[in-house]
Amino acid sequence: xxxxxxxxxxxxxxxxxxxxxxxxxxxxxxxxxxxxxxxxxxxxxxxxxxxxxxxxxxxxxxxxxxxxxxxxxxxxxxxxxxxxxxxxxxxxxxxxxxxxxxxxxxxxxxxxxxxxxxxxxxxxxxxxxxxxxxxxxxxxxxxxxxxxx
Amino acid sequence: xxxxxxxxxxxxxxxxxxxxxxxxxxxxxxxxxxxxxxxxxxxxxxxxxxxxxxxxxxxxxxxxxxxxxxxxxxxxxxxxxxxxxxxxxxxxxxxxxxxxxxxxxxxxxxxxxxxxxxxxxxxxxxxxxxxxxxxxxxxxxxxxxxxxxxxxxxxxxxxxxxxxxxxx
Numbered sequence: 001x002x003x004x005x006x007x008x009x010x011x012x013x014x015x016x017x018x019x020x021x022x023x024x025x026x027x028x029x030x031x032x033x034x035x036x037x038x039x040x041x042x043x044x045x046x047x048x049x050x051x052x053x054x055x056x057x058x059x060x061x062x063x064x065x066x067x068x069x070x071x072x073x074x075x076x077x078x079x080x081x082x083x084x085x086x087x088x089x090x091x092x093x094x095x096x097x098x099x100x101x102x103x104x105x106x107x108x109x110x111x112x113x114x115x116x117x118x119x120x121x122x123x124x125x126x127x128x129x130x131x132x133x134x135x136x137x138x139x140x141x142x143x144x145x146x147x148x149x
Numbered sequence: 150x151x152x153x154x155x156x157x158x159x160x161x162x163x164x165x166x167x168x169x170x171x172x173x174x175x176x177x178x179x180x181x182x183x184x185x186x187x188x189x190x191x192x193x194x195x196x197x198x199x200x201x202x203x204x205x206x207x208x209x210x211x212x213x214x215x216x217x218x219x220x221x222x223x224x225x226x227x228x229x230x231x232x233x234x235x236x237x238x239x240x241x242x243x244x245x246x247x248x249x250x251x252x253x254x255x256x257x258x259x260x261x262x263x264x265x266x267x268x269x270x271x272x273x274x275x276x277x278x279x280x281x282x283x284x285x286x287x288x289x290x291x292x293x294x295x296x297x298x299x300x301x302x303x304x305x306x307x308x309x310x311x312x313x314x315x316x317x
Binding site: 024030033034036037038039040041042043044047050055064065066068069070072073075076077081082084085086087088089090091092 | 179182183185186187188189191193199200202203204211212213216217222225228231232233234253254255256257258259260
């Protein structure tokens with residue numbers, strides 16, 4: 001999904017507006033790269049025999065933090081360069097495995113004014129190919145007002 | 150069935166305890182590698198001119214960039230067989246004998262100044278609350294901690310609140 005080079009105006013967003021969908025299919029290479037970039041030596045993200053035989057899991061796991069990063073990307077891709085992220089929360093509720101199809105998106109649940117900026121609250125989620133939600137979250141974003149451009 | 154009151158008292162005595170992590174210098178390369186690993190090629194993290202037009206000094210770090218970067222780098226032989234290190238912050242020092250399971254219940258991040266290449270980020274984690282809850286598979290001990298990340302100008306870049314759930 002291309003980055004939104006424009007930031008939407010607060011006035012143009014409605015409660016119920018759907019955020020664009022970001023599809024991720026993290027494979028073993030991506031899991032390795034994320035472990036490397038975050039210096040995460042935990043075997044459950046790269047050592048398949050250990051994870052299956054000793055941790056008794058189905059497969060190596062997509063990092064909870066990587067899924068959180070996907071939700072962060074949904075927000076920053078949509079809100080564009082002139083937005084400011086105030087808050088982001090996420091909860092890892094279930095497992096995600098390499099080559100899962102993770103559909104990452106959200107929707108606007110609230111909007112309000114705070115002085116001369118608009119505040120938009122969004123619900124976020126990662127949905128897998130089975131309809132499950134391994135990770136959910138929420139974000140509070142500042143968007144500019146059309147009139148104060 | 151409730152948690153042994155003696156265990157809860159001992160665990161709750163850790164409320165207010167802190168752990169610190171020394172300054173980590175953030176480089177352009179750290180930010181680039183993190184964003185490539187996520188698959189997030191937003192020019193805000195990669196293109197100084199684009200970032201300046203958005204009102205920043207230059208590229209900034211994406212919102213989840215802070216992950217793990219203030220953990221101490223232990224020798225490999227100090228790691229457990231699982232690959233996990235021993236020093237993962239004060240929330241894991243709260244004594245909960247008989248509750249070896251640990252799950253992260255969720256995190257909330259509140260943002261301050263952006264993180265930029267060349268910044269030195271330090272952090273302090275504090276145990277905020279400890280309480281028990283009855284779950285479907287038994288009693289659980291909830292540990293709430295808050296980590297404040299600051300830059301070299303003592304400006305807050307991030308406040309992270311996390312819930313760690315300890316189970317039998």
